Amino acid sequence: MLKGFKEFILRGNVIDLAVAVVIGAAFTGIVNAIVTSVLNPLIGALFSAQSLAKALPVVIPTLNGSGKPATLFFGAVIAAVIQFLLVAIVVYFALVVPINFLKKRAFQKKEAGVPAVEADTPPTELELLTDIRNLLANTSAPGAEHGKHTS
Structure with missing residues (x-):
């Protein structure tokens, strides 16, 4: 049972998903700051409105007429749609x-x-060993045979 859990956790797509969730949560703060601090005030200035949340109320009386009527705020739905579109725009362009x-x-x-990426790749083990062999061959005493030590 633990072996299966270990395989599940170490599977690449689970780790990728976890990283995506963490990065997404961190990026949410940036997107919300842009929307609430920049874009919402611009929209409010265009429509001369502080908030759409309480706008466009529709009062529905109760069936028996004796209770408190229900109020539907369609402005809140419109504000949520605008908020979603603004977040989608910011995510798309950012x-x-x-x-x-x-x-x-x-x-x-x-x-x-x-x-696509021009990075210095480290030499392979075989390349390193070949370089070491060549250096040792070049530093040996003149006239000495390769592979034999001189005293």
Whole structure:
């Protein structure tokens, strides 16, 4: 039972999902700050409204007429839709567009024969051993045979 749990936890997509959730939660703060501090005040200035949450109330009387009537606030629904659209716009232009641009550039470089990432790859063990052998061969005494020590 524990072996199966270990395989489940160490599976790559579970770790990727966990990282995505953590990064998404952290990014939520940035997106909410942009929406609530920049975009919502701009919309409020356009419509001369402080908040849509209490706007467009519709009062529905109770069936028997003796209780407190119910109030529906359609402005809150409209505000939620606007909030969703603003978050989607921020995520699209802050994440999707730049990532698509970078993918397109990497693909174009790959098609042109240029590696997408030009990083220094460390030498392999065989290359290191060959270099060590060559250095040892070059530092041996002149006239001495390779592989034999001189005294």
